[in-house]
Amino acid sequence: MNAVIVGAILAVAAVILVALPFLREPAAADDRLDIRTPDEERRLALIEERDHALAALKELEFDHRTGKIGDDDYRQLVGPLRRAAADALASLDGNARYGPRMTQTTMIEAPTPAPVPEPYPPPDEGTPPTPAPVPEPYPPPDEATPPNPPQIPPP
Amino acid sequence: MADLGRAALVVSLGLALYALVAGAVAAYENRRRLAASARNALVACFGSTLVASIVLGAALLRHDFSFSYVAAHTSRELPWQYALSAFWGGQEGSLLFWLLVLSAYGALAVAINRRLLRDLVAWVVPVVGGVATFFAFMLVAVSNPFETQPRPLDGAGLTPSLQNPYMVAHPPLLYLGYVGLTIPFAFAAGALLSGRTDERWIVATRRWTLAAWAFLGIGQLLGAHWAYVEVGWGGYYAWDPVENAALMPWLAATAFLHSVMIQERKGMLKVWNMVLVALAFELSIFGTFLTRSGVVNSIHSFAQSSIGSWFLGFVVVSALFSVAVILHRLPQLKAKTTLESPLSREAAFLYNNLLLVALCLTVLWGVLFPIVTELVKGETRTMGRPYYDFFLRSFGLPLLLLMGIGPLIAWRRTSVSSLVRTLRWPIAAAVATGVALVAAGAASSRAGLVAYTFSAFVVASIVLELVRGTRATGSLWTLIGRNRRRYGGYVVHAAVVLLALGVAGSSAYGTSRERKLSRGESMTVAGYTLTYRGLDTTRAANATEVRAVVDYSGRASGTLRSGVNRYPAEQQTSREVGIRTNWLRAEDLYVITDQIDRNGDVYFKVLVKPLVNLLWLAGLVFLAGSLVALWPDAREQRRLAARLALARA
Secondary structure, three states, rough: OOOHHHHHHHHHHHHHHHHHHHHHHHOOOEEEEEOHHHHHHHHHHHHHHHHHHHHHHHHHHHHHHHOOOOHHHHHHHHHHHHHHHHHHHHHHHHHHHHHHOOOHHHHHHHOOOOOOOOOOOOOOOOOOOOOOOOOOOOOOOOHHHHHHHHHOOOO | OOHHHHHHHHHHOOOOHHHHHHHHHHHHHHHHHHHHHHHHHHHHHHHHHHHHHHHHHHHHHHOOOOOOOHHHHHOOOOOOOHHOOOOOHHHHHHHHHHHHHHHHHHHHHHHHHOOHHHHHHHHHHHHHHHHHHHHHHHHHHHHOOOOOOOOOOOOOOOOOOOOOHHHHHHHHHHHHHHHHHHHHHHHHHHHHHOOOOOHHHHHHHHHHHHHHHHHHHHHHHHHHHHHHHHHHOOOOOOOHHOOOOOOHHHHHHHHHHHHHHHHHHHOOOOOHHHHHHHHHHHHHHHHHHHHHHHOOOOOOOOOOHHHHHHHHHHHHHHHHHHHHHHHHHHHHOOOOOOOOOOHHHHHHHHHHHHHHHHHHHHHHHHHHHHHHHHHHHHOOOOOOHHHHHHHHHHHHHHHHHHHHHHOOOOOOOOOOHHHHHHHHHHHHHHHHHHHHHHHOHHHHHHHHHHHHHHHHHHHHHHHHHHHHHHHHOOOOOHHHHOOOHHHHHHHHHHHHHHHHHHHHHHHHHOEEEEEEEEEOEEEOOOOOOEEEEEEEEEEEOOOEEEEEEEEEOOOEEEEEEEEEEOOOOOOOEEEEEEEEEEEOOOOOEEEEEEOOOOOEEEEEEEEEEEHHHHHHHHHHHHHHHHHHHHOOHHHHHHHHHHHHHHHHH
């Protein structure tokens, strides 16, 4: 008999718990799930892209500092990664400035990219390491001004 | 009280079904209160399952033999801790334990993520509800632990080999691992159903996956130690189908834990990660099918029953569901970047994944082979140890090598010259180790020699990585604190090295002798002289213990006892081995009493197993590494919250 009573109490408690959201708000003004809009999702994708790009830059710096990557490889990789980070930041900035309906391509071509802020920490890292002394030449070859042509003495 | 247990299970079934149906409707129709109600149903499901579990636990401790389950798995003389371990020692109890852990995990995971990931969680609830519904249905309709009977005087007792301290911990740890894999599966399915296939589900399930994987790993090592000290055949892993059933999802989860890092950094392998999560989950259910269906012969199997077909059906349905949702979102899962170079960290992860999945699938084929031959030819053929050993060497040794290369290779790409420069010290350490081992006479086993050499390479690469990282950041503590998952992973790599050394040492360089001895006679094995002194019989609480007393001398000296236990209630005997660890030589002297004649003569099998204890040490190191990687990091949640807030701003 006791078991039946305990069972009944258990069932009633379960029903109350399940019905609780409806008991608390019998007539909710807004019963929609607070899901993100497509525009918010698009911005989230841009933020994710930005974080990936900045995390990749930090990872490259760290790999360079720990000797996993040589100076030549570093110079080749750092330029494209910086551009990718700047593009991602510009896209995000353009998205905020010109409204959420901007396409990503348009945003990348936004006229004045925002100043690059401090790198966003990568997904699982905290304080960024002290920036490495970047080897010569700096900026990397693909970003640097082309060297002057050699002076040819007149005949 | 059995009525209360039955009623609680029916309530659990109703609540799980409600979470499935109401949760799906709420997510599909975007209804907030209904979604909250479905979430509450998961919490209530845990509550009612807990009540059912308390009823069964109390019956086991009170030796209430009116419960058929209690009578079938315990006896009056069974010590209380083994009586309680019978909860998961039998089929019905283990299913109840599964549902208890599943509902607890599900309620907790949903509660933690309900605010940040509410659109994702809305779809997670029906997936967890669906899995819980299956288990609750099995308990209510197919395999009920609350069946009653006229109370007998005593129970049948627990299988003697299960009356071991390791059996108190090994099965529940495995269940915590198996069931834990449901959570990443549910979030992955939720991400696919909701169309939110970005990184949110990965951040939400990172620690759940790590925890499930760690539980499975520790559970398997405890099981290996149980086999070593209790089963008494001289080994620790027999490639038994049920042992393999725990290994397969662990391998799939290991592959996922590595490949998910590529998705986090480069947005690649999204489909592959979904497939791995689904594979790990399906394999965990498939393992349960193997244990319970009776289709394979194993010392771990529960009694043959009709329950297997239900599990097979569930595996098929959930696999079809996984394939359907992945195909549905395939365009969304396309990678935005490509692999830049075959010489890069992400490429190393990819090779690691291919090897892990290949090993997993070859083990699966070895498990399925007897079933396939039975179906096709009408005769059961099993894959023996040589099959598994061959593939373990073929895939395991390259994996070991990759564990040394991976940490030292840069993301994106690196040149061959850079790689050679980075690896020169680990290569030097490996070559020096190999030469020293050959000089010491260890070339008798080529696989053993390669395993030791590769192990030296991995250890050197881990040390080098830690030294360079410490130099770059200023302190080891800061380095580990910056990325606990990575450096916890390196500790786990060190555990795998210890495992490799233990396996190679004990199998490739072990010694074994068998001989019948009369009182006073001796035998010699690998520098030990063993002298049989006679038999000794004592009466324990629930068994009669017969022991052969053996003096040993040589490399070490002392006395050990090896024999059998006879359990009158269960009418069974168990083999009790004598083990002496020689810490100076890092080896075990392992004595098995194969047979005791009426005149007191004994057939002994004596093994000397070098480095076998490194396996158990590996377990401790594995646990330490897992804890480092699992340690809560509030920054992750903060970053996710910041991202979501920025997206909304």
